[in-house]
Amino acid sequence: xxxxxxxxxxxxxxxxxxxxxxxxxxxxxxxxxxxxxxxxxxxxxxxxxxxxxxxxxxxxxxxxxxxxxxxxxxxxxxxxxxxxxxxxxxxxxxxxxxxxxxxxxxxxxxxxxxxxxxxxxxxxxxxxxxxxxxxxxxxxxxxxxxxxxxxxxxxxxxxxxxxxxxxxxxxxxxxxxxxxxxxxxxxxxxxxxxxxxxxxxxxxxxxxxxxxxxxxxxxxxxxxxxxxxxxxxxxxxxxxxxxxxxxxxxxxxxxxxxxxxxxxxxxxxxxxxxxxxxxxxxxxxxxxxxxxxxxxxxxxxxxxxxxxxxxxxxxxxxxx
Amino acid sequence: xxxxxxxxxxxxxxxxxxxxxxxxxxxxxxxxxxxxxxxxxxxxxxxxxxxxxxxxxxxxxxxxxxxxxxxxxxxxxxxxxxxxxxxxxxxxxxxxxxxxxxxxxxxxxxxxxxxxxxxxxxxxxxxxxxxxxxxxxxxxxxxxxxxxxxxxxxxxxxxxxxxxxxxxxxxxxxxxxxxxxxxxxxxxxxxxxxxxxxxxxxxxxxxxxxxxxxxxxxxxxxxxxxxxxxxxxxxxxxxxxxxxxxxxxxxxxxxxxxxxxxxxxxxxxxxxxxxxxxxxxxxxxxxxxxxxxxxxxxxxxxxxxxxxxxxxxxxxxxxx
Numbered sequence: 001x002x003x004x005x006x007x008x009x010x011x012x013x014x015x016x017x018x019x020x021x022x023x024x025x026x027x028x029x030x031x032x033x034x035x036x037x038x039x040x041x042x043x044x045x046x047x048x049x050x051x052x053x054x055x056x057x058x059x060x061x062x063x064x065x066x067x068x069x070x071x072x073x074x075x076x077x078x079x080x081x082x083x084x085x086x087x088x089x090x091x092x093x094x095x096x097x098x099x100x101x102x103x104x105x106x107x108x109x110x111x112x113x114x115x116x117x118x119x120x121x122x123x124x125x126x127x128x129x130x131x132x133x134x135x136x137x138x139x140x141x142x143x144x145x146x147x148x149x150x151x152x153x154x155x156x157x158x159x160x161x162x163x164x165x166x167x168x169x170x171x172x173x174x175x176x177x178x179x180x181x182x183x184x185x186x187x188x189x190x191x192x193x194x195x196x197x198x199x200x201x202x203x204x205x206x207x208x209x210x211x212x213x214x215x216x217x218x219x220x221x222x223x224x225x226x227x228x229x230x231x232x233x234x235x236x237x238x239x240x241x242x243x244x245x246x247x248x249x250x251x252x253x254x255x256x257x258x259x260x261x262x263x264x265x266x267x268x269x270x271x272x273x274x275x276x277x278x279x280x281x282x283x284x285x286x287x288x289x290x291x292x293x294x295x296x297x298x299x300x301x302x303x304x305x306x307x308x309x310x311x312x313x314x315x316x317x318x319x320x
Numbered sequence: 321x322x323x324x325x326x327x328x329x330x331x332x333x334x335x336x337x338x339x340x341x342x343x344x345x346x347x348x349x350x351x352x353x354x355x356x357x358x359x360x361x362x363x364x365x366x367x368x369x370x371x372x373x374x375x376x377x378x379x380x381x382x383x384x385x386x387x388x389x390x391x392x393x394x395x396x397x398x399x400x401x402x403x404x405x406x407x408x409x410x411x412x413x414x415x416x417x418x419x420x421x422x423x424x425x426x427x428x429x430x431x432x433x434x435x436x437x438x439x440x441x442x443x444x445x446x447x448x449x450x451x452x453x454x455x456x457x458x459x460x461x462x463x464x465x466x467x468x469x470x471x472x473x474x475x476x477x478x479x480x481x482x483x484x485x486x487x488x489x490x491x492x493x494x495x496x497x498x499x500x501x502x503x504x505x506x507x508x509x510x511x512x513x514x515x516x517x518x519x520x521x522x523x524x525x526x527x528x529x530x531x532x533x534x535x536x537x538x539x540x541x542x543x544x545x546x547x548x549x550x551x552x553x554x555x556x557x558x559x560x561x562x563x564x565x566x567x568x569x570x571x572x573x574x575x576x577x578x579x580x581x582x583x584x585x586x587x588x589x590x591x592x593x594x595x596x597x598x599x600x601x602x603x604x605x606x607x608x609x610x611x612x613x614x615x616x617x618x619x620x621x622x623x624x625x626x627x628x629x630x631x632x633x634x635x636x637x638x639x640x
Contacts, residue, residue: 014421018435044405085364101334125445
């Protein structure tokens with residue numbers, strides 16, 4: 001995005017007013033909209049921006065679908081169907097498209113979702129893909145970003161930062177990762193795991209929830225802004241994969257990449273109490289970790305084990 | 321689209337199987353899908369392919385929205401809301417985006433539809449836009465492409481060929497149009513008129529319906545294939561604007577552009593009898609013209625006034 005208002009500024013200024021007649025659009029301030037009996041979300045990805053030119057077409061298809069399923073997961077919704085547009089350069093031959101469709105087929109089976117429609121057009125530019133996913137909200141309705149209150153505990157699913165480290169690894173910008181680490185991290189970057197069962201189980205329990213696509217700290221700022229609260233997170237509590245932990249041990253500067261980098265697609269949510277979280281983690285097979293607490297105010301702070309502030313030079317990764 | 325299977329071949333071979341579990345997707349053989357209480361359609365447009373680099377951003381936004389509303393019109397559905405993705409190069413500054421949103425705002429008022437959500441990303445390539453529109457089907461359900469039967473009369477709304485001639489005019493490929501003609505035709509190319517009231521009025525009456533986006537003859541072939549019938553159209557009956565008629569009088573070769581060119585976004589439909597059409601035309605303010613008849617078989621033929629066949633070297637315009 002060029003200088004000026006930036007992506008969020010443009011959305012707020014030019015596009016949010018276009019939703020005035022649609023309360024279910026929530027002023028474009030949430031991950032998804034509600035229309036009729038459906039939760040609707042949409043994401044676009046561009047070659048060279050959100051995925052790499054040599055990523056396998058199956059993985060590109062799966063990433064496109066999964067980033068949208070991750071939004072549905074964060075809203076406690078069950079995915080039902082999706083529509084798709086593909087702008088493809090002429091070098092994407094029949095075999096590329098076939099492999100792309102094979103990736104979708106695998107994930108349709110894995111996540112119980114079906115293609116409903118699409119459009120395919122040619123482009124002189126990079127591969128550009130857009131997907132709109134429709135889901136059914138839980139009986140408790142769509143989980144919003146807005147319900148966090150002071151005293152809430154802040155939880156994340158899985159491990160944080162693998163996506164950002166995977167992007168560094170895939171583009172040769174990570175000094176000397178072990179081969180196993182490298183494959184693991186690139187896999188995490190290419191293939192997000194939408195936390196659908198967890199998200200659905202959290203509907204009715206989580207006060208506020210979103211998925212982490214632009215970085216833990218930046219996305220927590222969004223959640224807090226939507227809820228009109230602040231937050232403090234303890235950096236040492238942020239759950240790391242073995243690969244991420246050993247890389248940070250070698251280069252502590254990578255901690256900031258982990259806290260601020262994008263592409264995690266884990267769930268970030270707040271709850272009143274820790275009580276049910278262990279049971280939920282066991283039931284869904286996804287680790288859940290308390291990383292901090294919601295506070296009065298509007299600041300999101302990171303502190304070390306001793307409560308001293310950790311400076312963050314960038315608070316969110318921007319794909320664009 | 322590159323050589324090989326082509327757009328339709330790829331859709332049929334690789335993507336139609338992905339809809340096996342969703343009967344409302346109609347095997348990707350219709351203009352839209354049915355999911356729950358909604359009709360859903362999606363289209364993408366690319367700068368330099370579907371619109372011109374210097375087209376005003378308001379018009380680009382309106383074209384994007386209207387090509388989707390035209391699909392809803394052709395299914396007899398009432399538009400409700402839409403989601404949008406924009407991949408924008410850095411040269412699209414805040415003012416470009418503001419004007420784009422102004423175009424949407426105008427059409428939201430005109431067509432009673434609301435933005436529900438979106439995503440904006442950067443691209444190193446051309447402006448690439450995708451829009452998913454949701455509509456409510458009429459009480460008679462979604463009008464399909466599949467219901468045409470032998471003996472049905474074939475009707476079109478409005479005038480045919482202005483979009484294709486407008487593209488020629490806008491790109492300097494039309495020899496000496498009058499200034500008034502030029503503006504009219506470019507306007508028709510840039511700003512399709514979705515026939516929403518007409519489409520809705522035809523639900524329950526039209527046996528089969530679609531909008532004409534890829535050219536009259538090619539789209540009639542699609543409708544006939546979906547209905548497993550053939551058709552004969554009388555070329556001289558195809559309704560022309562004054563501009564198109566006078567251009568063809570000067571250059572009869574343009575008749576083929578009119579019959580086969582894209583971007584009309586008029587409705588193509590079949591009915592059992594001519595009876596109600598004059599009343600419907602008066603009620604909706606849209607001209608309706610009978611251009612031919614559905615036949616047994618699988619061929620779509622064009623004939624002159626005396627019934628002699630007219631050869632068509634290309635049967636459909638492809639944007640891609």
